[in-house]
Amino acid sequence: xxxxxxPEKLLxxxxxxxxxxxxxxxxxxxxxLFWYVQYSRQRLQLLLRHISRESIKGFTxxxxxxxxxxxxxKPFAQExxxxxYYCALRGPSGSxxxxxxxxxxxxxxxx
Amino acid sequence: ETGVTQSPTHLIKTRxxxxxxxxxxxxxxxxxxxxxxxxxxxxxxxxxYYREEENxxxxxxxxxxxxxxxxxxxxxxxNALELDDSALYLCASSPGGAxxxxxxxxxxxxxxTVV
Numbered sequence: 164x165x166x167x168x169x170p171e172k173l174l175x176x177x178x179x180x181x182x183x184x185x186x187x188x189x190x191x192x193x194x195x196l197f198w199y200v201q202y203s204r205q206r207l208q209l210l211l212r213h214i215s216r217e218s219i220k221g222f223t224x225x226x227x228x229x230x231x232x233x234x235x236x237k238p239f240a241q242e243x244x245x246x247x248y249y250c251a252l253r254g255p256s257g258s259x260x261x262x263x264x265x266x267x268x269x270x271x272x273x274x
Numbered sequence: 275e276t277g278v279t280q281s282p283t284h285l286i287k288t289r290x291x292x293x294x295x296x297x298x299x300x301x302x303x304x305x306x307x308x309x310x311x312x313x314x315x316x317x318x319x320x321x322x323y324y325r326e327e328e329n330x331x332x333x334x335x336x337x338x339x340x341x342x343x344x345x346x347x348x349x350x351x352x353n354a355l356e357l358d359d360s361a362l363y364l365c366a367s368s369p370g371g372a373x374x375x376x377x378x379x380x381x382x383x384x385x386x387t388v389v
Contacts (some may be wrong), residue, residue, distance in 0.1 A: 169295060205382075206380050206382045208379075262319065264316030266314070266316045267352065
């Protein structure tokens with residue numbers, strides 16, 4: 164069974180400090196990993212996905228298959244980064260490819 | 275701004291009643307999926323529809339059912355409502371086939387409270 168674990172429900176950092184949101188997964192195969200973000204009063208939206216190897220809003224995430232992790236990092240947090248962050252996994256093509264989400268981490272960036 | 279719209283935004287139902295939630299997919303998206311998000315939890319996959327057929331289902335009982343229409347809008351129906359069905363219900367659409375394409379776009383959700 165596929166599973167995503169986000170061990171921190173709440174995370175607070177000061178503006179300008181580095182931030183890391185942890186995500187571990189279990190999946191027997193090669194999944195796709197994503198980070199979704201939900202700002203206050205807005206809909207859930209895609210932040211980044213591992214296959215793109217991109218940096219969005221200064222955030223990066225590297226898939227570590229050995230540690231089955233996909234931690235989200237940003238070197239200098241900004242107040243506008245305060246939001247709910249969800250790590251998600253999707254199975255291979257050929258299936259319905261539903262997303263399996265973690266329970267989320269609420270990030271608060273303090274001034 | 276995505277084009278996935280859901281209605282109603284909020285509703286209250288009594289235990290045992292039935293509810294229908296509606297979703298209008300983003301233009302050009304032929305795959306729609308529904309998720310349930312309980313308070314303090316991440317979204318959980320209910321089912322997915324592609325070309326009006328269900329092609330994937332999560333761990334939800336048969337009283338959760340759906341429809342997808344030729345214009346790719348869809349409905350989520352829940353019969354015999356239980357208190358634990360109280361949650362935010364998210365609709366998501368994506369382009370590109372039964373496997374759901376690459377990017378999934380979410381609506382703002384429908385808040386259901388069962389009393």
